[in-house]
Amino acid sequence: MSPRAIVEIGLERGMDLIAVCDHNSAENSGAVIRAGKRKGLAVLAGMEISSREEVHSLALFDTEDQAVRMQDLVYRYLRGSNRPELFGDQVVANELDEVEGFNDRLLIGAVQLSFHEIVRAVHRLGGLSIASHVDRPSFSLVSQLGFIPEDIDVDAMEISRHTTREKARMEIRGIERFPIVSFSDAHFPGDIGNPCTCFLMEALNVAEILQALKEEGGRKVIQ
Amino acid sequence: MKVIEIVKLLRLSAATGEEGLDREAETGYCGDLLSDVMANSKKGALWLTIQSHQNIVAVAVLRELAAVILVNGRMPDEETKIKAQGEGVPILLSPLPAYELAGKLYEIGIGRA
Numbered sequence: 371m372s373p374r375a376i377v378e379i380g381l382e383r384g385m386d387l388i389a390v391c392d393h394n395s396a397e398n399s400g401a402v403i404r405a406g407k408r409k410g411l412a413v414l415a416g417m418e419i420s421s422r423e424e425v426h427s428l429a430l431f432d433t434e435d436q437a438v439r440m441q442d443l444v445y446r447y448l449r450g451s452n453r454p455e456l457f458g459d460q461v462v463a464n465e466l467d468e469v470e471g472f473n474d475r476l477l478i479g480a481v482q483l484s485f486h487e488i489v490r491a492v493h494r495l496g497g498l499s500i501a502s503h504v505d506r507p508s509f510s511l512v513s514q515l516g517f518i519p520e521d522i523d524v525d526a527m528e529i530s531r532h533t534t535r536e537k538a539r540m541e542i543r544g545i546e547r548f549p550i551v552s553f554s555d556a557h558f559p560g561d562i563g564n565p566c567t568c569f570l571m572e573a574l575n576v577a578e579i580l581q582a583l584k585e586e587g588g589r590k591v592i593q
Numbered sequence: 594m595k596v597i598e599i600v601k602l603l604r605l606s607a608a609t610g611e612e613g614l615d616r617e618a619e620t621g622y623c624g625d626l627l628s629d630v631m632a633n634s635k636k637g638a639l640w641l642t643i644q645s646h647q648n649i650v651a652v653a654v655l656r657e658l659a660a661v662i663l664v665n666g667r668m669p670d671e672e673t674k675i676k677a678q679g680e681g682v683p684i685l686l687s688p689l690p691a692y693e694l695a696g697k698l699y700e701i702g703i704g705r706a
Contacts, residue, residue: 423644484646484670485646507628513627513628514628514644515644515646515648515652516627516628516630516631516648516652517628517647517648519647519648521672539666552626
């Protein structure tokens with residue numbers, strides 16, 4: 371999963387916008403944003419953050435700077451060092467696919483902030499907060515917390531490729547209060563874009579996505 | 594055995610929900626995945642967990658659990674305390690890990706047929 375390969379496959383598969391969401395880190399966001407710029411693919415900076423309850427959520431930002439500020443908070447509450455022999459090398463790459471270094475933090479770990487605190491922090495920084503793969507039996511809002519908490523303020527619920535919107539609406543109580551999106555959660559290049567979500571928007575940025583999620587100003591989630 | 598007796602015997606502290614201390618504890622259950630606890634815990638169980646999120650109160654009410662014991666020195670979130678107080682669900686605290694506390698509960702007869 372090198373920056374240039376991600377951009378190439380994204381373009382091949384007809385994506386207009388992708389987001390880089392490493393686990394608890396945004397250190398590769400800038401490289402993919404710059405690689406995308408060279409080839410004409412819009413890229414959001416992001417992270418998939420694991421909360422104290424081990425609930426995964428996506429944090430999506432327009433700029434690398436915002437993502438890095440979120441990352442500062444995440445790193446402050448993330449303990450432990452990586453063991454590459456167990457969890458693999460955590461490469462930090464540049465836009466030319468060169469290895470710039472290795473991230474030594476235990477990125478597989480859980481940030482010692484509650485899910486609610488993470489959602490609030492992402493919003494404070496102007497980002498989108500989306501609960502990840504809520505239909506899955508591990509690391510999801512539903513698996514960790516039993517059901518969708520009443521007072522949760524995420525911008526959308528993401529479902530995995532293992533279910534459909536219709537099925538999710540039938541099986542997950544409370545999901546109907548939120549817009550539903552579906553992303554690839556790609557861990558390998560071949561997974562990119564499958565599935566994806568189609569938005570009707572004027573431009574490729576967080577504010578437009580938020581409008582589409584809320585169905586404001588003619589924007590919407592098409593499918 | 595009543596929850597209040599267990600609190601005294603094992604020197605637990607009660608964070609909130611004191612009005613429920615009169616309940617009978619029949620057995621125990623250990624789990625940190627709320628989806629699992631919702632599916633498998635039994636009525637009247639003491640639930641040992643490290644989860645401190647407010648949803649634990651709803652799970653305890655739904656499954657008619659006797660009390661929730663936060664282990665490993667974990668403290669309930671503020672919203673959790675408020676909800677537990679409202680529902681009368683005792684939230685008890687223990688510095689012990691779940692394994693050790695479960696052993697002690699078993700020793701005093703909780704969950705032994």
